[in-house]
Amino acid sequence: MKLYHARFAPNPERVLMFLKEKGKADQLEMEELNIIENEHKTDAFREVSPLSQLPALKLDDGRCLTESRAICRYLEGLYPDPNLMGADDEEAAFIEMWDRRVEMMWLLPMAWWARHGHPAFTAIESQIPDLSARGEKGFLKTAKWLDGELAGRDWIAGERFTIADITAFATLGFARVMKWKPGEDLPNLRAWRDRVMERPCAA
Ligand SMILES: N[C@@H](CCC(=O)N[C@@H](CS)C(=O)NCC(=O)O)C(=O)O
Known part of the structure; x- marks a missing residue:
C-alpha cells in the first residue's frame, strides 16, 4: 500500500492526520509530490490518479483510491482503533x-x-x-x-x-x-x- 501526498495541502493533510491519530503513519509506504512544481501532472502519476489530485492511496492489488474521505474510510476499516468515523x-x-x-x-x-x-x-x-x-x-x-x-x-x-x-x-x-x-x-x-x-x- 502506498500513499501519495503533498505538504501544505489540506486534503492530503486530512489523511496524514487521520493516520497519525491512529498511530499508523509509519505503516504505509509514502511518496510526497510538490503540487506547486506540478509534480502531480506527470503521465506516471495520472496512472495512479487520473484527475491529477492528491491524496491517492494505491492498494497492494494496484487499485487506487483518490478521494480523501474514501481513503479515510478504507483506513478506518483497516485500523479500527481509535474509531474516528462512528461506532454505529x-x-x-x-x-x-x-x-x-x-x-x-x-x-x-x-x-x-x-x-x-x-x-x-x-x-x-x-x-x-x-x-x-x-x-x-x-x-x-x-x-x-x-x-x-x-x-x-x-x-x-x-x-x-x-x-x-x-x-x-x-x-x-x-x-x-x-x-x-x-x-x-x-x-x-x-x-x-x-x-x-x-x-x-x-x-
Ligand atoms: N476530492 C478530492 C480533492 C483533492 C484535491 O483537491 N487535492 C488538491 C490538494 S488539497 C490537489 O491535488 N490539487 C492539485 C491541483 O489542483 O492541481 C479529495 O478530497 O481527495
Whole structure:
C-alpha cells in the first residue's frame, strides 16, 4: 500500500492526520509530490490518479483510491482503533453530516480564497480574484458559525474527537497560507484548536 501526498495541502493533510491519530503513519509506504512544481501532472502519476489530485492511496492489488474521505474510510476499516468515523450507523451519520459541512462550508471557500488569491497558486490556477473574495467571505462566515457551535461542546461532531475535527484542523492549517488564524473574537474556535493541538494527529 502506498500513499501519495503533498505538504501544505489540506486534503492530503486530512489523511496524514487521520493516520497519525491512529498511530499508523509509519505503516504505509509514502511518496510526497510538490503540487506547486506540478509534480502531480506527470503521465506516471495520472496512472495512479487520473484527475491529477492528491491524496491517492494505491492498494497492494494496484487499485487506487483518490478521494480523501474514501481513503479515510478504507483506513478506518483497516485500523479500527481509535474509531474516528462512528461506532454505529447513527453516530456515523452525525459525524458524516459535520464532516461534510466542514468540507463544503469551510474547506472549500478556504481553497477558493487561497487558490484564487495567493501568488503561489498562479502555477496551478487561472486565478479569478472575485472567487478569492467570495471564498474569504464564506470562510469567515463559517468560522463565526463554528465558534458559536463550539460554545456548547468540545468537538465539532459532538462529545468526542472525530474525522470532522481533522477536516476542520486541516482547513485551519491551510488558512495560514492567507495568514489567518482565529482571533480573540472567536474564543471557542481557539480553545478547540488548542485541544486538537494536544492530540497525536497534530504532532
Ligand atoms: N476530492 C478530492 C480533492 C483533492 C484535491 O483537491 N487535492 C488538491 C490538494 S488539497 C490537489 O491535488 N490539487 C492539485 C491541483 O489542483 O492541481 C479529495 O478530497 O481527495
